[in-house]
Amino acid sequence: MGDDSKRRKELGAFLKTRRLRLSPAEFGIQSSPHRRTNGLRREEVADLAGLSTIWYTWLEQGRDIRPSSQVLESLGKALRLNRHELLHLYTLAEHRPPHDLQADIQVEPSLQRMLDKLEPFPSFIIGPRWDVLAWNQAACELFGDFNRMNTLERNSLWRMFVRPDYPDSLPEWPQVAKGLLAQFRTSYGRHIGDPWFEELVELLKKESDTFKDWWENHEVLSIPLGTKRIRHPVKGDLAFDQQSLTVADHPDLKVTIYIPFDPVLKV
Numbered sequence: 001m002g003d004d005s006k007r008r009k010e011l012g013a014f015l016k017t018r019r020l021r022l023s024p025a026e027f028g029i030q031s032s033p034h035r036r037t038n039g040l041r042r043e044e045v046a047d048l049a050g051l052s053t054i055w056y057t058w059l060e061q062g063r064d065i066r067p068s069s070q071v072l073e074s075l076g077k078a079l080r081l082n083r084h085e086l087l088h089l090y091t092l093a094e095h096r097p098p099h100d101l102q103a104d105i106q107v108e109p110s111l112q113r114m115l116d117k118l119e120p121f122p123s124f125i126i127g128p129r130w131d132v133l134a135w136n137q138a139a140c141e142l143f144g145d146f147n148r149m150n151t152l153e154r155n156s157l158w159r160m161f162v163r164p165d166y167p168d169s170l171p172e173w174p175q176v177a178k179g180l181l182a183q184f185r186t187s188y189g190r191h192i193g194d195p196w197f198e199e200l201v202e203l204l205k206k207e208s209d210t211f212k213d214w215w216e217n218h219e220v221l222s223i224p225l226g227t228k229r230i231r232h233p234v235k236g237d238l239a240f241d242q243q244s245l246t247v248a249d250h251p252d253l254k255v256t257i258y259i260p261f262d263p264v265l266k267v
Contacts, residue, residue: 008062011092015060018079019045048078069095084249096190107134111247111255115139121257122240128252129196130156130184142230142238142258157184157200161208171229171237181214182221189220227261 020039024031029044040048046056051071058065067075072093076086090097107125115123115136122142124135132139132154135146143159152158160166160177167173191197205212230238239261247253 004064005062007092007094008064011089012060012062014088014092015045015075015079018081018085019060022080045075045078049074051075067093067095069098073098107253111253114255118257121259123255123257125247126156126254126256128187128191129200130187132156133253139258142232155200156180157204157211161204161211169231169233171231176228177210178214178219179221181211182219185215185218186220228258 019042020037022039024035024040024044027040027044027048029040042057042060043053046053049056049071051074055065059067069090072089072095075081076089079085081089087097111125112134115125115134118138119136120138122136122139124132124139124143124146127133131151132146140146146154153163157180160180170176188197188201201215205215226242228240228242230240232238240258241261243257243259245255245257247255
């Protein structure tokens, strides 16, 4: 069985389990004593989603059919899927999730507690749009007080290319900035058409000639690890090992930790 066939079978099985967990009474459907289906019938789901019964049946059976984004959205509503289930549905159907679904990410209190426990190591969490969403006090002392920044000022690309103090604070700024831009370009490829990404790119082109010139190079890169050197106005020259981790429940959230390269070095 090929990968496509396995994915279709997985999609069909997922839809079936979501269908069977629903109660007909939730939809005002009268259940007769002779009803043998525990949840909704296929034809009932098809009717709720505005699909033909045979087409939905084929989808559950893993037939070689390709549901559109509109169909997936209708199925999500009919089956009352939560955000995680919707993302899983789009993944199985090999569709990019809608922009609003990807943007609806909250940093849970447990993640903030984790950042606080990582003191004195500067640590923060970046979302899919490259905004810093959560941080600890050590990160504020190293990169600036995130509490006083607006959303745009907390954006990693904006800080790197627009903040006037950044080139001086990073001895290897050209290499670091090019690496960050290449990472962002990789993310951008997964969000083409997202108004937020398009607006940010246009704004950065307007505010930074360097960004505008380098953007045309189409360089791509995964998250680079290794030593990061920072020239702090008070603490002087610092060196860190950078580690980036993905949050299991929210793959779009990245935890970045700066560990002093010299164990004696105080942050």
